[in-house]
């Protein structure tokens with residue numbers, strides 16, 4: 505069955521992989537991203553492959569912009585049935601150097617951005633009596649990690665939001681799960697490596713039990729399952745896609 509799916513951060517990395525995967529199974533996919541041109545290019549590519557897709561520029565921290573983007577999706581495809589929230593920003597500073605402004609921005613995008621998107625689409629799902637929500641959190645929120653208290657706190661909030669919403673929405677046919685990935689080889693990971701803020705995709709791969717870094721398709725495969733009818737009894741879960749990473 506073709507569903508209407510929105511994927512935030514869908515123009516790059518994990519979100520792009522998820523957009524491709526959902527489009528390939530026949531969903532109508534809205535690619536939402538702050539990089540509007542990249543979102544439109546991604547949608548063009550999906551359409552060239554035979555899918556129905558639209559690309560929209562939106563900053564998920566801007567509530568009004570989120571509401572008007574979701575309205576545009578409804579006009580294009582109808583009521584929204586699936587939401588995947590992959591839009592996010594990385595940050596690394598020693599705890600004592602985190603400015604109020606940086607803290608606020610990381611929380612605004614990673615946590616409030618997730619809230620903005622989900623609160624805007626959940627009424628569609630309640631009306632339909634069916635919905636699938638997958639948030640992208642981070643394994644760092646399960647393990648902790650150095651110099652990323654703001655990022656990790658934001659992702660911990662995403663996990664907690666996911667678990668709380670799962671309970672609220674379960675009686676309505678809506679599942680809410682989170683994927684907390686470990687290192688996935690994406691433009692974000694490559695930029696962090698280039699900036700010297702993280703040991704590198706290959707170095708992490710060497711100490712990952714499966715001996716490789718993840719790729720967006722690894723996350724997309726798990727996400728597609730969570731967005732299926734078959735996953736209706738799975739909710740409130742943290743589905744690690746991490747190659748056995750245990751730190």
Ligand code: NAD
Pocket residue numbers: 512513514515516517518519536537538539562563564565590591592593594613617640641642643684685686687688689690691692693
């Ligand atoms: P990425 O940078 O390749 O993609 C993120 C996308 O989000 C980009 O297209 C970017 O433009 C978009 N975005 C950023 N801020 C936005 C905003 N305010 N509004 C709308 N769109 C915005 O990164 P990625 O590695 O694919 O990361 C995707 C998600 O996975 C992020 O939430 C990230 O924190 C999380 N994550 C990534 C890794 C990893 O190793 N790559 C590990 C754990 C968690």
